[in-house]
Amino acid sequence: MSVSDADGTAVPAVLEDPDAPLRLSFDGPLAVLTLASPPHNLFDDAMWQAWFAAVDWCEQNVPRALLIRAQGRVVSAGVDVRIFRDTPAEKVEEYWRRNLRIVQAVERLPCPTVFAAHALTLTAAFEIALACDFIVAVDGARFGLVERRVAFTPAMGGTQRLAERAGVSRARELVMTGRLYRASTLADWGVVNALFGAATFTDEAHAFASDLATGPTQAHVATKQVTREYLRGGVAAADAVLSAVVHRVSGTEDHRRAVEAFLAHGPDHQTEYLGR
Template identity: 60%
Template sequence: MTVTDPPFGDTPPLRLTFDGPLAVLTIDRAPENVFDRSMLECWGHALEWLTQNPPRALLINAIGRVVSTGLDVTILDELSQYGAEKFWAEQLTMIKALEDLPCPTVFAAHGLTLTAAFEISLACDFILAAKTARFGLVERRVAFIPSMGGVQRLAARAGRNRAAQLVMTGEFYRARVLAEWGVVDSLFDGAGFADQARAYAMRLALGPTAAHAATKKVLAAVRDGGVAAADAVQPRISEGVARTKDHHRAVTAFLTEGPLHETEYFGH
């Protein structure tokens, strides 16, 4: 099923479809999947819609040889004269909306993933990559800085020094290296990567939706205020999950069928 509201136009660079409980956002402007203004506008519309209609999980992938060659440099040329602060604030609003979705979010990188696309991946809960994929924040080549939250989110995953190294060298880094740094969460062979990524995301979509959302709330509290902040909200969050039908069914199944029960979850 393809979502037609919000409208992305006749030939959108970004498509939002559904596979049962799994929403799939597909970057579709091959061969380079450049993040131009129309692409960024579609991302804004998509995140507004998903915030109002959260799925049970979200998979982000791309069509073509590369995931994306990154931001359209003509945008930087335009912003060198005026409007840069407002423009980047708008992009960060979109990034935060993705980060704050109450469902698990998965970014699947099958190939080269640069600048804006890499920064979007860093706002997701999980980054999956083909072993041959490469990543880069290469803004130094235009004497700029990643401005869609990539520096700080990379530092949160890999540490300040690793983030400085990746951004200041402007080099491409293989998925294997970023997996060692804790940036990429899982590596897969290139053959069958799309199917493996979808299966990974679908498993999350079919899981205990309220419990997943609660986990994200606790992790957000840790991010914003540390362990003490998470401890302060944990009882209230846990009470909310305790009231869900999925939790009640799972507890009953555990007690009657044992820990290997295969209870179906419905997201409520």
Template identity: 65%
Template sequence: MNPPLRLTHDGPLAILILDSPPLNLFDLAMWDAWEAAVTRLSADPPRAVLVRAEGRVVSAGVDVRVFADTDPAAAEAFWARRLRIAQDLEALPCPTVFAAHSLTLTAAFELALACDLIVATPAARFGLVERKVAFTPSMGGTQRLAGRAGPGRARELVLTGDLYRAATLAEWGVVNALFPPAGFAEAVHGYAMRLAAGPPRAHAATKRVVRAFVDGGVAAADALVPPVAAALVRTEDHRAAVAAFLSDGPDHTTTYLGR
């Protein structure tokens, strides 16, 4: 039996592929595969991560049988473990990209929101539809959606349970880039590979500054910037890029070593 989630690599780029036909549902096997993959990536971070899916849909969300089988006495621990997957994905020091070519519901959308960047086809649809089973998103999707689009939009999307096209979510600031369906897989791979070829220490620093802002506002981010900048000044990548810029201009092709 094939795993529901595959982790492959293309040089510096790690690729997570949902492949559990026909709907890429989040059942226990899918969650276990995600937990194992994120644990592996955390232990040995790549230069960037691309998440994509095989099949007609990205994911139809949580397998409803999970709700039927959950022991109420164990529910808090169960959902804390699922939330930890999103938190660990979010905490990776490298850029992470979630690519949605079509329908992306509940748990898959929540994991997309834990990534740095979301890219999609304009007609791809997203939804947090837990209200249909009298539930609420429990892998961090609501609060991360509020962080991207504001609390009012988060309330709207979760309370209505409606589906929203990627073109609309791009206007809200939730989706970062739109690519046409033709050649989508190649375009998003190139998008992610461009990030993987970038300066890893600088990328990690950017993520730290953004996290400081999310956690503590401008003042917390400001306090972090001077030591972060000082650490980057001491890196080989920074010195090599500055020298290349001075000799070859802004389109220089420096290879970054991550040190």
């Protein structure tokens, strides 16, 4: 995969340095962010700064899909605990409000987003995963919001986003117990979308994201908008925007071409979607 996007847009140096804790690369229309700070992919100052650069880039150069993954034995052991010791009390609220913007930015991206977890995924990394449209994982991967161990609470929106996916009771259970939960359990809860085998996980996760990246991008964006309105205000809120949303999608090139291809070749047509 290259280190420049299909349009040749410059990638921030912090994200293409071979020693960067987070790297941005591309496979056609798919952007890939890889946590690459062994052995634990901790969220320390360098990782935070890389994430700020990454979400800024993605907001300004929206890909057709985004895959977030990790290198190493773990996805991430979470937040560097020294941050809790070293952040002055008067700076705590500002510090976590700023970091929460990473999760909010990922959540707002007008493209499909996939988080791929091959192993242990804790705290900040899990919270970013919960901001994505899809979480795919190895069956045995473990997840946790384990802030209890430092008498803290998830500060990047994990509690409420877990409640959104699995219900308030499950969110309280996971956060208050501080236990680790297997991906298979979270799949039963509706938190993890798909489980892949360990031997084929990298390829299957990439294929999952690539399928979204080469799909009808504007229709995917519409689905995200409608579901977000539903979460804000229920069926009535989603209904209120739906007509305008489908009107916009009806004018896209992909929709027009796909309709003609369907009429000519049936539902199994092989039309290439262009994302517009």
